[in-house]
Amino acid sequence: MTENIKDKLLVVAEDADAAAPDQHPSCPHGPTVLFYRQSQTPIDGFFACSAHRNPKLCDFRINRLDWRGNQIKRRTDVLDYPKASDIDDPDPTSHLEALSQDDVHAQYFFDESALQFFADQCQTLQINKVICMGAPRLHFHLRRDKNIASFLLDFDDRFGSYLSPEEFCLYNMCNNHFFYKRQPFEAFLKCDNNERVLIVTDPPFGCRTELIAHTLRSLRRLHNRINCLPVTPLAVFWVYPYYMANYIRQDMPELQICDYKLNYTNHNRYTNVGASRRCHGSPVRVFTNVPLQLLKLRTSEGYKYCEKCNRFTAVENVHCDRCGNCCAQNGQTYRHCAICDLCVKPNYVHCPSCRRCSQVEGHNCKLYQSKQLCWLCGHRGHVESRCQIWLKLRHKHRLQQQHGCLICGQKHSERKCKMRGRYFKESQFMGLTTISVRKR
Structure with missing residues (x-):
């Protein structure tokens, strides 16, 4: 959900299952989310749909002060699971029309190289089970591997016609809401001692990162509870643009960015082919809590192994001895600014007033400094x-x-x-x- 306001819109992320029955009202897309502006407190906020960021698609909205729990019925019904087709389709994403409405689905499919990247990491990390959260093409790709079980959680109900309840559930990742009975998913989460689970999530890039982070933590708690484990992390691959790194780190600081560039087949800019492609390749990366030293990238696709960092990195990413890292993230070769004492993009210019490098020379220093983090x-x-x-x-x-x-x-x-x-x-x-x- 977006609003054209200067006052930043904040959100309160809460686990729908753990919340009190009358804490949040629900719209047809599950429990709503409490939004409030930076100048307000949560009590002055409003409840709105978590899935549809355009109010024209779901106009549910109620002020927090007007919500009294017992006045508006909270939706608790569960949809009937559709009957699966008798046709065994190995990959319906190859012919289904993508739901590319950015305000809702933003459904873009990984290309073959990206699918192979995930398959390679599963083999390297000895992953037995994969939760494909908003990644349908990956689910159908992994189904071909007899050593890996996959479960698809997706907001597109069309997949219910191709998949059984044992491997698909209609799901809203913004509020961790299961539209169908979730017992099959809980059975999937039940693991033997030697089984390893990986979550791969590819949310729409307009999603609030705090909501996705909260959902990932909720799934981790559910996995731990089902398997009677203490606080144990689950391996996560979060697919998102590199320029959203600061938002992700605020919500899940344990995640690091992998240099692998993911391409989509049906997006003209998030790819390395076509007339509209970005000059430095796709900006889409993988954020993960898996140590980067464990991930293997193919040298045939433009990656190399850095002995000093002890990990794979992009060929254009030159190691900086001063920073002790391969610092580039956007596909360019960063340079080290001796004054800032850190690596910056090659086109950045140092500003003595801001004590920082900026991409714009002659910028508004007061505005720029208001967004900086004091060292x-x-x-x-x-x-x-x-x-x-x-x-x-x-x-x-x-x-x-x-x-x-x-x-x-x-x-x-x-x-x-x-x-x-x-x-x-x-x-x-x-x-x-x-x-x-x-x-x-």
Whole structure:
């Protein structure tokens, strides 16, 4: 759901199954989601459809203050499973018309190379079961492998005519809602001790990342409960554009980006063929909690093994000894900015006022800085020279103003200053860094 407003629209993600029966109303597409604006609190928000981001397609909306649980009946009915066709179609996605309405389905199908990539990783990771969440072509591809069982969770009810309840359920990934009985899916999740499960999700790129992240955590909890396991992660492949990395990391900081570029057969820009293709290839990547060192990419498709990173990367991704990583993400060869002390896109220009590299020379510094993450305190909305926390620390410890690094004055960024540990305490959990001020 989108609205043309400057005030950012936020969302409260809650597990529909775990929520109280009268907590959220439901529309025909399952439990709704609570939206609210950045200037509001959740109590002032509104409930709206989680699946249809265009209100013309589902106009359900009710203010949070007007919802009283017992006034509007919550939908609890389960749809009847359609009778499967007697025709054994190996891959109906090869002839079914794709539901490419971006406000709802955005149904794009992986090409053969992408399908082989997932199959290769399943073999490498010794995966026995795959949950294809919004990835129908992958499901039909994996059905040919006798060593892998696959279950399709998808919002397209047409697949119910080709697949039995033991391998398909009509499903809304934005609210973890099963339209059919979910017992067959729970039976699929039941594993032996030596079986490994992988979730591959290919949501519409307009989906709220916090909703998808919450659904992935809900499926993990369901898997753990069914198999009587403690808090155990499930392997995840989340297919999304590389430029959405910051949003994904905010919701699931344990996910890393793999350099593999995925192509779709029915999208003219997210592919490496055709007149409309991007000059640096498809921007679609795989975000995963699987260690990147375990993934194998084919050198015949434009990938190489970096001995220093101990992982496969794109051929154009040159290792930076200063950063200690192959930093490029968009298909270009990044360069290291000595002033920023990090790798940036080759067309970026350094701005001394912002203390950052920017793609636009002569940009609005005030606006640009309002979106930056401070290297000192870790908060968003300012750069280091405007950090009020550091100004107070400098005054408290009677530190002099420095012209290079604000902490020590040397020619490096505050992120890598060896003296920052005197004033800031950093802790990391699942890839997320938390910065706090040391009490002295």
